[in-house]
Amino acid sequence: MIRGVAPSWDVTYGHPDVQTPRQSVFCGRTEPISATVAPEPVSVESSRAAIRLTDVTKRFGSGGPAAVDELSLDIDEGSIVALLGPSGCGKTTTLRMINRLIEPTSGSIEIDGVDVMSRSAQELRRGIGYVIQQVGLFPHRTIASNIGTVPKMLGWEAERIHERVEELTTLVGLDHDMLERYPDELSGGQQQRVGVARALAADPPVLLMDEPFGAVDPIVRARLQDELLELQNKVRKTIVLVTHDVDEALRVADKIALLNVGGILEQLAEPDEILRAPANEFVESFVGEERGLRRLSLNTVASLSRNDGPVVDVDASIEEIDRVLDADLLGWLGLVEHDRFLGWATADDVRAARAAGRPLRDVDRALPAAQVAPSSTLRAAMELIMVSDTSVAVIDDDGRFGGVVSLEDIRRCLADTEE
Numbered sequence: 001m002i003r004g005v006a007p008s009w010d011v012t013y014g015h016p017d018v019q020t021p022r023q024s025v026f027c028g029r030t031e032p033i034s035a036t037v038a039p040e041p042v043s044v045e046s047s048r049a050a051i052r053l054t055d056v057t058k059r060f061g062s063g064g065p066a067a068v069d070e071l072s073l074d075i076d077e078g079s080i081v082a083l084l085g086p087s088g089c090g091k092t093t094t095l096r097m098i099n100r101l102i103e104p105t106s107g108s109i110e111i112d113g114v115d116v117m118s119r120s121a122q123e124l125r126r127g128i129g130y131v132i133q134q135v136g137l138f139p140h141r142t143i144a145s146n147i148g149t150v151p152k153m154l155g156w157e158a159e160r161i162h163e164r165v166e167e168l169t170t171l172v173g174l175d176h177d178m179l180e181r182y183p184d185e186l187s188g189g190q191q192q193r194v195g196v197a198r199a200l201a202a203d204p205p206v207l208l209m210d211e212p213f214g215a216v217d218p219i220v221r222a223r224l225q226d227e228l229l230e231l232q233n234k235v236r237k238t239i240v241l242v243t244h245d246v247d248e249a250l251r252v253a254d255k256i257a258l259l260n261v262g263g264i265l266e267q268l269a270e271p272d273e274i275l276r277a278p279a280n281e282f283v284e285s286f287v288g289e290e291r292g293l294r295r296l297s298l299n300t301v302a303s304l305s306r307n308d309g310p311v312v313d314v315d316a317s318i319e320e321i322d323r324v325l326d327a328d329l330l331g332w333l334g335l336v337e338h339d340r341f342l343g344w345a346t347a348d349d350v351r352a353a354r355a356a357g358r359p360l361r362d363v364d365r366a367l368p369a370a371q372v373a374p375s376s377t378l379r380a381a382m383e384l385i386m387v388s389d390t391s392v393a394v395i396d397d398d399g400r401f402g403g404v405v406s407l408e409d410i411r412r413c414l415a416d417t418e419e
């Protein structure tokens with residue numbers, strides 16, 4: 001749910017500590033836009049912003065335990081930081097302090113070097129899209145109207161709103177014929193997309209997402225996560241994403257802030273580092289077993305030092321073929337022709353062809369050839385190795401043969417970096 005950008009929304013927020021998202025948005029009303037909203041043209045630009053939290057503490061009530069405790073966090077512009085942690089550890093509270101739905105007890109929050117407390121809440125929220133914990137679409141308004149909520153509040157002309165809604169619909173991968181439907185006529189995943197589209201409507205530089213994919217099944221969830229990454233490649237927002245799902249954080253975040261109950265920051269690090277070098281026992285147990293396997297999904301073939309063989313060019317000299325055959329340990333040889341990978345052949349077949357003077361080009365090859373791209377995950381490479389008998393060949397983006405990856409290369413890569 002996006003937070004307001006218009007005066008009427010500030011009125012509907014009521015008490016800044018309102019806890020129920022739905023109430024905080026609707027305040028029991030389904031039509032939050034009042035007729036008194038003054039049209040306010042706004043320039044929409046894809047600006048960026050960095051966020052800095054310094055010693056931020058929040059106590060609800062006087063003298064109670066801290067919901068967030070001296071949290072310091074730097075969020076680079078254009079990056080995705082995941083706030084990850086168990087229920088009640090202060091994730092939502094932290095998000096709400098960034099857009100001033102909740103005010104910190106102490107500490108400061110800056111966006112682009114400006115203290116959020118020094119700006120009007122209304123102006124601040126204009127630059128912040130907010131996807132709330134339960135999608136929270138307006139049930140009695142069409143999808144188009146939901147997506148166009150903020151532009152309408154900002155007083156955009158109907159035609160401009162229409163164009164923006166169409167653009168966002170395409171951007172988040174929704175069918176345009178859904179625009180005239182109502183939220184309960186959409187699946188959970190589709191509603192989540194509408195929520196994201198709505199948050200992006202006025203092109204805010206900052207996007208706060210509170211469990212944006214919480215309400216959908218794992219398969220849809222994974223797809224939405226991929227789509228978010230694609231979207232981020234296009235729009236480059238500064239995104240703070242709340243989740244309690246380790247895999248979600250590992251998959252989408254540039255950095256993970258792992259919080260413990262009481263809003264204590266246990267570790268702030270890139271996903272691979274969290275897995276490779278958990279700061280303490282809490283982090284280790286939170287990210288769970290199978291850290292090594294999870295790292296296989298995070299790292300790509302591009303990060304490996306590959307080996308050159310056993311590979312032979314089909315036009316190689318007899319001596320060269322013999323050299324590769326002699327060195328062969330696997331029983332398989334990769335065949336290449338001028339940098340193009342042709343496939344894997346058994347060493348016995350190559351030997352037979354060589355003995356009979358037949359060109360290597362004609363030797364039977366295993367199809368489909370076990371090959372990966374530099375962008376393939378180590379996990380994908382490992383799976384191919386497991387099912388194919390051979391190592392896998394790396395085919396670079398320009399289609400050239402780029403070396404071979406063996407199980408041993410993958411093992412070494414993980415072991416070398418393990419602390």
Ligand SMILES: Nc1ncnc2c1ncn2[C@@H]1O[C@H](COP(=O)(O)OP(=O)(O)OP(=O)(O)O)[C@@H](O)[C@H]1O
Pocket residue numbers: 017018019060061067085086087088089090091092093094244
């Ligand atoms: N308005 C409030 N008044 C009093 N306590 C509150 C209020 N809002 C949150 N809290 C408390 O602050 C702590 C942090 O709550 P918060 O909603 O930030 O957790 P969370 O990490 O988002 O949890 P979840 O994963 O369950 O959404 C909790 O103990 C919660 O009970």
Ligand SMILES: [Mg+2]
Pocket residue numbers: 091092093133210
């Ligand atoms: Mg929460």
